[in-house]
Amino acid sequence: MSGYQPQQYTREGGLMTGHIALLSPWASYIDVEPTQWRRLYDWLLPPNHGNNDLYILHDQGQLLTVNPVYARSKFNIPDRIENPAALAETLYAQWQQGTVVILERNQYQSWLDDIQRDAWLPGDDLLAYGLKVKDCALRYAEDGIVLYPSPFDRWHDVPPGMLTSVGHALAPDAERRSVLFAVYDGDVIWTSLILGVEQGQVQFVTTLPADALNVPGGNWKQDYPRLVSIAETLVGPLRLGIFCERATFESLGISPAHWQAWRAAQERGDVISAPVPLSAFKISG
Incomplete structure (x- = not known):
């Protein structure tokens, strides 16, 4: 078993506050059939299929890059990103597919570091780990990573108790x-x-x-x-x-x-x- 302890993690705040794992990571997992487990996990954390998102990277408001490149001129994306949340909503009305993702460079790197540090290990409860990833995404949504429409609307939560x-x-x-x-x-x-x-x-x-x-x-x-x-x-x-x-x-x-x-x-x-x-x-x- 890994050292991940959901009781300790809940005290760190964020989405996990007051939540517990759907299944205990200390339970014995015996002959779990992977297809069924994957379906249950994907129901809790619906994956974002396809490759039709619009990405914008900026450095403290200064635009760095847009992917796909043509979207910068087509949608008149400004050189200064003053209000990422409002811009994402405005661009989605024109983009009308996938998700508009606006990333602040420093916070994006910090988010990647956190994901790598908290990577899933054999023995972790996949459903509990899914909640941990959601919590990480939620914290950085407040600190510079904007997604519109928000994937949180499609994710299923495990309630307290x-x-x-x-x-x-x-x-x-x-x-x-x-x-x-x-x-x-x-x-x-x-x-x-x-x-x-x-x-x-x-x-x-x-x-x-x-x-x-x-x-x-x-x-x-x-x-x-x-x-x-x-x-x-x-x-x-x-x-x-x-x-x-x-x-x-x-x-x-x-x-x-x-x-x-x-x-x-x-x-x-x-x-x-x-x-x-x-x-x-x-x-x-």
């Missing part, structure tokens, strides 16, 4: 309980998590194996018992299994504040839980 609340509801004592979460996308499993939880803390993390991802017949409501059987073969009896389609997962959110929405979705048949209903667990925000 989420894991603690859910963990203690599922496994409040020293007896280990297992939890399966599976999201369907048509005739495949889009992503899954199998967690071992005790005393409110995640002790191990795995996923459904790759050979279990195809859904025979394509009907998720008929398929979920198959996943229960697979998970229980791997980790023993389940305390809870939650199953839904990708559109449902992406619309409901993952914080305790949305727990009632998950219960309502179960009542209308958009979410299935087994062997007990979601109402059996009291999740507080």
Whole structure:
């Protein structure tokens, strides 16, 4: 395991204040299937696909370079950058694609140094690391790096106390309980998590194996018992299994504040839980 400690990091301020890792970096990560993990990570931190951004580099307001070069004359980009945030919004109205990125040279170098120093290491929780990168980006957005539209609008946050609340509801004592979460996308499993939880803390993390991802017949409501059987073969009896389609997962959110929405979705048949209903667990925000 690496030395990264999210509890210590939260005290540094920024976006991470009051937040915790979605999954503990001290848990054992066992046979995690990479495609499912990547999808979950990309949902939390949606990647910016394509190469259609407009970049502007300046040194304390003095314009240095524009990429692509033709944009400087086409959009009448001034030699002095007095208000980067306002300029980014104005240019985007003309650029109308990707993101307008305005960088102050010194802060940009400092940001690169921070990213390299805080690089992800094997053993780090990818989701926690994603929050750390977001925090770094947020701090330097205040100090000279401007992005418009802001990618923060597309990123999903992990709210305060989420894991603690859910963990203690599922496994409040020293007896280990297992939890399966599976999201369907048509005739495949889009992503899954199998967690071992005790005393409110995640002790191990795995996923459904790759050979279990195809859904025979394509009907998720008929398929979920198959996943229960697979998970229980791997980790023993389940305390809870939650199953839904990708559109449902992406619309409901993952914080305790949305727990009632998950219960309502179960009542209308958009979410299935087994062997007990979601109402059996009291999740507080």
